[in-house]
Amino acid sequence: WAAAADGTSLNVGTKVRTPEGSHVLLTFFDGSTSKLEPGTEVTILKSEYENQETARIELQQDSGKTWNHVMVAGMYSVQTAEGKASARGTSFSVAANLAGTTMVEVAEGVVEVLDGDLTEVRLEANQQLQIGANKQRAVAVSTPRAMNELIVTTGSGGISSVRDPSGASTGALPNGLWFNQITGSTSVLTGTGQVIKIEQPTPGDYIVAGRSLSEVSIPVNIEIKRDGQSVFQQAKFL
Numbered sequence: 388w389a390a391a392a393d394g395t396s397l398n399v400g401t402k403v404r405t406p407e408g409s410h411v412l413l414t415f416f417d418g419s420t421s422k423l424e425p426g427t428e429v430t431i432l433k434s435e436y437e438n439q440e441t442a443r444i445e446l447q448q449d450s451g452k453t454w455n456h457v458m459v460a461g462m463y464s465v466q467t468a469e470g471k472a473s474a475r476g477t478s479f480s481v482a483a484n485l486a487g488t489t490m491v492e493v494a495e496g497v498v499e500v501l502d503g504d505l506t507e508v509r510l511e512a513n514q515q516l517q518i519g520a521n522k523q524r525a526v527a528v529s530t531p532r533a534m535n536e537l538i539v540t541t542g543s544g545g546i547s548s549v550r551d552p553s554g555a556s557t558g559a560l561p562n563g564l565w566f567n568q569i570t571g572s573t574s575v576l577t578g579t580g581q582v583i584k585i586e587q588p589t590p591g592d593y594i595v596a597g598r599s600l601s602e603v604s605i606p607v608n609i610e611i612k613r614d615g616q617s618v619f620q621q622a623k624f625l
Contacts, residue, residue, distance in 0.1 A: 397431060404428035405451070410553045412568055417442035417461045422555055422568050427451025432466070452482040454570040457496075469519035470502040478567050479510075488519035492530055494573050533571070533586035536612040539595055541581040545605030545625050546598055548574075549583050552591025558583055561598050580605075599625035 388404070391411065397403070403423065405411050411423040415434055419442070423429060433445035442461030446453070449467075457463040459476035466472075469489040472481055477496025483489045491500050492515040500508045502518040510516055514527045539558075541547040548558025548566075555568035559581065567574060571586035585593075599605040604624040611619040 399431050399434055402428065402430045410555070412555060415442070415444050415461075417444070418458045418566075419444055419461055419463055420456045420566070420568055421446060421465075422454040422570060424452040424454070424570065427453060429453065437462070448481055448483050450483055450485070452480060452570070454478070454480050454568070456567040470500060472498050472500045474498040478573065480570060486520060488517055490515060490517050494571065495575075532615070534614055535587055537585040537588045537593065538608075538610045538612065539583040540606075540608045540610070541583075541597055541625075542606040543578075543580045544599060544601040544603065545580065545607065546600060547581060547583065547607060548596050549585065550594040550596070551585070552589055552593070557585065558596075561600060597623075597625050 403411060405423045405425050405427050407425045409425055413421045428449045428451060430447040432447050433443055435443055437443040444461060444463045446465045448465050453465060455463065455465060456478045457474050457476060462475050464471055464473040465481045467483040467489040472491045474496060477498060478494040479498045480492045481489065491498060491510060493510045493512055495512050498510045500510055500516050508516055508527055510527050513530050515530045516527045539547055539549055546559045546561055548556050550556045551569050557567045557569040557572040557574050559565045559574065565574065569585055572584060574583045595609060597607050607623045607625060609621045610617055
C-alpha cells in the first residue's frame with residue numbers, strides 16, 4: 388500500500404482503502420464521484436466509455452461504506468460479495484460488513500440491485516435493501532427517517548453549497564456544475580429556489596457558501612431539525 392495524495396490519478400485495477408479516521412473522494416472522468424468512509428476498501432474494475440458515448444464505471448467494494456453520485460450519461464455499478472447495485476443519474480450508498488450482508492440505500496433516482504441469487508429489486512428514492520446472509524426474498528423497505536437534519540434553503544436567483552467536516556461538499560456552482568459528495572445529502576431545485584438536505588450531519592464545522600445570480604438580495608435560510616422539529620434557524624441575505 389502507498390499513501391495517496393490529492394489529485395493522484397488511478398488506473399483500472401487499483402485498490403483504494405481508508406484507515407479509521409480518513410476519507411477519500413474518487414472522481415471519475417464523467418464527473419461521477421464515490422466517497423469512501425473510514426474503514427472502506429474498493430477496487431476500480433472499469434472506467435471507460437462504452438460505444439464512444441456512454442460512461443461505464445464499475446467498483447468492487449470489499450468492506451466499509453461508499454456514497455456514490457452518478458451522472459445521468461453514465462452506467463455505474465458497485466459490486467460486493469453479496470450482490471450488485473447499478474444506476475445512472477442518482478445518489479446512493481452501499482455498506483458491506485464482515486457479517487456477510489450488504490445494505491443499499493437510495494437518496495435520489497432509481498437503483499437496480501441484483502442479489503447473489505440473481506433476484507433483481509428496483510429501489511427508488513428513500514428506499515433501502517439488505518442482501519446477503521438472510522436468504523429470504525429481498526424486499527425494498529422505506530429508509531427510516533433521519534433523527535437529525537441540516538437544511539439550507541436558497542431563494543430563487545441564488546445558488547449555494549455546503550462543505551462538511553471531512554471536506555466533502557454538496558450543492559452547485561454559479562457555472563452550473565452540480566455535485567453531491569456528502570453521504571446522505573440531496574440538492575434540488577424547487578419552484579422557490581435550491582434546497583440542500585444533509586441527514587445525520589457529523590459533529591464538526593459546516594461551511595455554507597452562497598452567491599446571488601441577480602441584482603437583488605437572495606435569502607438563505609439555515610435550519611437544523613431534530614426528530615422532525617426545528618431546533619435552530621438563521622436567515623442571511625446574499
